[in-house]
Amino acid sequence: MNENILNNFRENLIALRKSKGCSCKLLSELIGCDSSYISKVENGRIVPTIDKLIAIANYFEINFTDLFKN
Numbered sequence: 001m002n003e004n005i006l007n008n009f010r011e012n013l014i015a016l017r018k019s020k021g022c023s024c025k026l027l028s029e030l031i032g033c034d035s036s037y038i039s040k041v042e043n044g045r046i047v048p049t050i051d052k053l054i055a056i057a058n059y060f061e062i063n064f065t066d067l068f069k070n
Contacts, residue, residue: 009068010042016060031055 017027017038024038031037031052040046048056057064 005068006044006047008070010044012067012069013038013056014042016062020060027056027059030059 017024022030024042025035028035028037028039032055033052037046037048037052041048053067054064057067
C-alpha cells in the first residue's frame with residue numbers, strides 16, 4: 001500500500017477512534033483481534049488485512065473508502 005494512503009488511514013483511524021471514545025484495546029477486541037492489534041496498526045507496525053479494514057469501517061458505520069481519505 002502507498003505510504004501516503006497508509007498515513008491517511010492511520011490518522012483517520014486515530015481520529016475516528018478518539019471521537020467515539022474507544023480505546024485501542026476495545027476496538028481490537030470488537031473486530032476480533034488480540035488486544036494490541038489497533039495500537040500496532042496506528043503505530044505502523046502492521047498493515048491490517050482487508051477483512052479487518054471492513055470490520056473497522058463497519059464499526060464506525062462509514063464507507064470502507066472513507067478510511068483512506070485525506
